[in-house]
Amino acid sequence: MRPTIRIGVRVLLVVDGLHTRDLLGSVSRTAPLTQAELWLVYVRGPGPRAGLDMVRHRPGGHPLPPGRERGLDEAESARGVEALAEAETLARPLAAAVRTKQLEGEPGRVVCDLARVEGIDLVAIRAGGRDQPPLGPRSLGPAARYIADHSPCPVLLIR
Amino acid sequence: MLKLHSTIAAVIFAAALITVVVRPWRLGEAWSAGAGAILMVAAGGVSLGAAASAVASEWNLFLFFLGLMLTAAVADMAGFFDWAASLAVAAAGGSGRRLLFNVLVVGTLITTFLSNDATAVILTPIVYTIATRLRLRVMPYMFAVSFIANAASMTLPISNPINVLTGDTLRAPLGVYEGHLLAASIASIAITVTVLMVVFWRTTDGTFEYDWRTSLARAGADPGFFRPVVAGMCVLAAAYVVGSALLLPLGVIAVTGGTGLLVIAVIRRKVSREHLRAHVSPALFVYIAALFILVRGVEDAGITTALISGTVARASDAASAVASGLLGSAAACNLVNNLPGMLLFISGAQAGGVPAALRLPYLLGALAGADLGPNLTPVGALSTMLWLVIVRSRGLQVSAWDFLRLGILIAPLTLLAAGVLIAISFR
Numbered sequence: 001m002r003p004t005i006r007i008g009v010r011v012l013l014v015v016d017g018l019h020t021r022d023l024l025g026s027v028s029r030t031a032p033l034t035q036a037e038l039w040l041v042y043v044r045g046p047g048p049r050a051g052l053d054m055v056r057h058r059p060g061g062h063p064l065p066p067g068r069e070r071g072l073d074e075a076e077s078a079r080g081v082e083a084l085a086e087a088e089t090l091a092r093p094l095a096a097a098v099r100t101k102q103l104e105g106e107p108g109r110v111v112c113d114l115a116r117v118e119g120i121d122l123v124a125i126r127a128g129g130r131d132q133p134p135l136g137p138r139s140l141g142p143a144a145r146y147i148a149d150h151s152p153c154p155v156l157l158i159r
Numbered sequence: 160m161l162k163l164h165s166t167i168a169a170v171i172f173a174a175a176l177i178t179v180v181v182r183p184w185r186l187g188e189a190w191s192a193g194a195g196a197i198l199m200v201a202a203g204g205v206s207l208g209a210a211a212s213a214v215a216s217e218w219n220l221f222l223f224f225l226g227l228m229l230t231a232a233v234a235d236m237a238g239f240f241d242w243a244a245s246l247a248v249a250a251a252g253g254s255g256r257r258l259l260f261n262v263l264v265v266g267t268l269i270t271t272f273l274s275n276d277a278t279a280v281i282l283t284p285i286v287y288t289i290a291t292r293l294r295l296r297v298m299p300y301m302f303a304v305s306f307i308a309n310a311a312s313m314t315l316p317i318s319n320p321i322n323v324l325t326g327d328t329l330r331a332p333l334g335v336y337e338g339h340l341l342a343a344s345i346a347s348i349a350i351t352v353t354v355l356m357v358v359f360w361r362t363t364d365g366t367f368e369y370d371w372r373t374s375l376a377r378a379g380a381d382p383g384f385f386r387p388v389v390a391g392m393c394v395l396a397a398a399y400v401v402g403s404a405l406l407l408p409l410g411v412i413a414v415t416g417g418t419g420l421l422v423i424a425v426i427r428r429k430v431s432r433e434h435l436r437a438h439v440s441p442a443l444f445v446y447i448a449a450l451f452i453l454v455r456g457v458e459d460a461g462i463t464t465a466l467i468s469g470t471v472a473r474a475s476d477a478a479s480a481v482a483s484g485l486l487g488s489a490a491a492c493n494l495v496n497n498l499p500g501m502l503l504f505i506s507g508a509q510a511g512g513v514p515a516a517l518r519l520p521y522l523l524g525a526l527a528g529a530d531l532g533p534n535l536t537p538v539g540a541l542s543t544m545l546w547l548v549i550v551r552s553r554g555l556q557v558s559a560w561d562f563l564r565l566g567i568l569i570a571p572l573t574l575l576a577a578g579v580l581i582a583i584s585f586r
Contacts, residue, residue, distance in 0.1 A: 017294050018365070048287070048297045054562075055283050055305045059179070059188035059496075060443030062280045065235070065433045072284060075291040082294060 011095075012039040012115055014107070014125040014143070017083030021090060026158045027124045028094045038095035040087045041114065042080040043107040045143070077102075108146025116152045123147055124156040168204040168460040171195055172453050176495045179446075189442035192449035204456035213455035214448045219410035221444060223323050226413025230395065231277045232438035233420035236431050237388035242378035243269065244285045248293075249371035255295050255363040256356070262286055262300055263352050266307035267314075272396045275312035275319050275530075278304060280438075293367040298561065299359040305562070306534055306569055310351035313344040313530045313577070316403045321501045323409050325526045328505050329519060333403035339523050339584040343577035347531055350572050358565065384427040391420050450499050458506045467507025471514075471521055477585035480517040484524030485578045489532030489570075501529040520585050527577040535570035536563060 013027055027033065049072070056062065064072070084100040091098045103110045115123050125144050140148065140157070148155050175195025179188045200210050234240060247261035270278045283304045290300045312319035316326045316336055326336065379385040395416035402412045424430045457463055470487040474480040484504065491500035504525040507513070513521045 018296065048291075048301075051298060051301055051562075052283060052287050055301055056280050058276055058280060058440075058443070059192075059446045059498075060440035061187065062440060063437050064284055065431070065437040067433070068284050068288075068437075071288050072291070075288045079291050079294055 009036045009121045010039060010119060011036045011122045011124060012041055012111065012118075012120045013087075013091075014111055014123070014147075015040050015042045015083055015087045016126060017042065017079060017086075019126055020083065020087045023124070023126060023158055024087070024090050024094060027156065030156060031122070033091075033095040035096050037097040037099065038091055039114075039118070039120065040084055040091060040098060040100045041111060042083050042087075042100075042102045043110055043143070044076050044080055044102065044104045045107045046105070047142075106146075107143035108150065111143070111147055112150045112152065120153055122154050122156060123151050124158060127157040127159050164204070165460040165462060167202050168199065168456045169462055171199050171202060171204060172457045172462075175199075175449075175453055176499055179499075180495060187442055189445040189449070192446050192453065196449035196452035199453055199456040205452060205459055209455060209459070210452045213451045217324075217327075217447075217451055219327055219408045220320065220324055221447065222408070222410025222414045223317075224320060224443060224447070225439070226410065226415070226417040227274050227277065227320070228439045228443075229417025229421055230392065230413070231273060231281055232434045233388055233417070233424050234273070234277075234392060235281055235438065236424055236429055236434045237385045238378040238380065239385070239389060239392070240269070240281050240285050242375065242385070244282065244289055245371055245374040245378050248289060248369050249375060253366050253368060255365040255367065256360065258290075258293075258295070258367075259299060259303055259359055259363045260352070260356060262303045263307050263355065266304050267311040267348055270308050270311040271314040271318050272392075272399070274317065275308040278308040278311075282308075293369060295365050295367060296362055299355075299363050302359075302562065302565060303355055306351050306355060306565065307348070309531060309534045310347045310569075310573060311344070313340050313347065313527060315399065317399045317409055317413070319530050321497055321529050322526065324498075324501065325505060325522055326403075326409070328509060329522055330406060331519070332406050333400065336403065339519075339581055340527070342584065343527060343580040346576040346580055347573035350576055351534075351569055354565075354569050354572065358568075381427070381429070384423070384429045387423045387427075388420055391416070391423060395420075447498070450502055454499070454502045454506050457503075458510055461510075463503055463507035464510045464512040465507075467504060467510075467512030471512065471517065474517055474521065477517065477520040478582035480513070480520040481524035481527075481582045481585070482578055484521040484526075485528040485574060485581075488525035488528030489535070489574055490528075492529045492532045493535050497529045497533050501525065504529075520581070523581055524578065527581060528574065531573045531577055532570065534573065535566045 011027070011033060013023060015023070080102040084102060088098055088100050101114070103114065111123060111125070114120070125147055126141070127139070127144050128141050144157055148157065172195070175192055175198075178186065178191035178195070182188070182191070196210070199205050200207055205213070243265050247265045248258060250261050251258035266278050266282060269282055283301060286300045286304050287297055290297045313322070316322045316333065395412070398412050398416060399409065402409055421430070454463065471480060471483045474483045488500055488504050491503060494500070505522065508518055508522055
């Protein structure tokens, strides 16, 4: 028997812009969202930018020209806006209410903080990380691991 | 007395390099190396005259770095790198996989003619922006740029500043250089492309829509500036090839070309101080000059000769000399980064640490190790470890482990292929 979600329950789904359709499908199959308030959250994490800095680092330093820095910020922000817009369109028929939010910071931490502040009842996140090369075993991505360890509410890990 | 002198020189050299790698309090490499060089002179490890001579004798390398930086700055002002990346996206036809392959091709071409540093420093953020904007996974494309920048850096004498340094020592014309290294370079590029395509085959299966016509038009928005710059860069690339063949100083060619491109920017009123500040790094010259002084100190103390004699002791023929140089320099470059690592090898070989008959295979092997070895770890083993510790202590998740896992796959394969092919070229 499938679990049901009672009226007004708040479900937070971490959207990565790459697997939105699959994630929403998995969540709604596991626990129908028709009575739930669905929070779609996209996080601009510092990991990729730190990776960029690491690749670019050279003795003597080469700062990014301001125009390039602006371009990076705009691209990251636009990616989040588009990912959330797509997720919202897909989620509308599935949930009683849909809210979207773009956050910035270490993904696990900011999601847990939001869940605590907003009284979220269930956090759903993709178990694997976003960008790792498929080499070697990896049970959980870093954000999923942090959330599994620190979330103030139940966590649904989606494969 | 000689032993004390050697000990002091070794301690100062090691302390300076450790500080460069560890970067305490985020201290820039130029400060650490500069302080080490001053200490080396103050402690008598090297006289002021010898220090000045060590720096002055490498004028070609300094000019080469300056020329490369000017060229990269003007090319960036003209939108050349954005144009090249847009071309890669256009040719991908909406396929993430084809885009990965095209990024590898563009990275190879830019590395070959503008050096590995231009690829890593300038192409990486452009590729990052494009992959982000297209909502593709970002890291496979970042890995691609990072790995191909090293894998393709052996192709021409100008593809990596270390090649210029080694070329100045060997005085080998382009024919000799390519006769020994071209096959190894092609093999290392092919291996890197193949491994990355296989590893990321599934994760780059996304598709995208892209208005490449607008993007290409925006990249070359001012044809009156863009076209002369691209034409100038083609002339410069041809001059590099001719200069390498005739053993002309590549630094002079680089700085002449870079200045010529800057003049075009001045005439077209397109000079951007922000770009110049971002690309031309005075600190890099301090860092390199300091390294030359530090290496001169340990060379005068007989340390580099002893060190290199140790690595080449069992080499009896060209093939074993290639293997000794390659493995030794790959290890050194991952410990202390490739420029100081290679400087040690050149210094030791010049000071008599390698028999004259084996010097060419030994140094070409060492050059391959220094060019391809850094793919084992993204910024040198110690630096990578330190980077991981720093970012994890701040709660950030960074992909350095993923770089390491890929490097462990790619670097040994390319080093092995290069070693075998270079050894065969001496038969």
